[in-house]
Amino acid sequence: MKTQKIENAADQNALAGAATANASKRRRGATSSKSGNKGTKSKQDQLVVLLSKPNGVRVAVISDRLGWQAHTVRAAISGLRKRGHEVTTSKSQKTGEMVYSIIAAVEESEAEAAEVSS
Template sequence: MTNSPKKRTTKKDQLIKLLGTKSGNDIKSLSAKLGWQQHTTRAAMSGLRKAGFEVVNEKPANGGISKYRIVSSPAMPQGTTAVVEAHGA
């Protein structure tokens, strides 16, 4: 009997999960949860966009805090599963 190694959860994986929620997250809370400075969080989101994720910035009409979320993920090769499901706007 062999034990399969557990996949390590990276900060990128954590960011994708946090941005994959319907309500999204603001920069301050994302940075706090990941232990990053805010400019690092923005740079990581830029990297996700370059990798094919559609990350949107939703600004509330009442002038509240902007929240970011992933609305679609890049096409995955056949046989793999998507990390994030697209949420309708």
């Protein structure tokens, strides 16, 4: 098979730029949290930490901290409920916003109760 000769200087630069971009993507992928990097927390983990605060947290605060829109916050909280976390809601007296707080995961609280009783 013959290789095609690149005659245009702009085409040569574009080809070199594409190779650099692909190499950059590979490097970024190697540092993602899925590669075993334990130093960074996922946004779900960050959400659990925020919801674990004693007085809970408002949707606006979660949106600001995680960079999510309000409907994404509510969907993520729904997902936590499906995974067994007990999430309570109340209304902020000052702003009227919903305040969410997490008590504990069902499995975690049962495991802790079993450890205490033994």
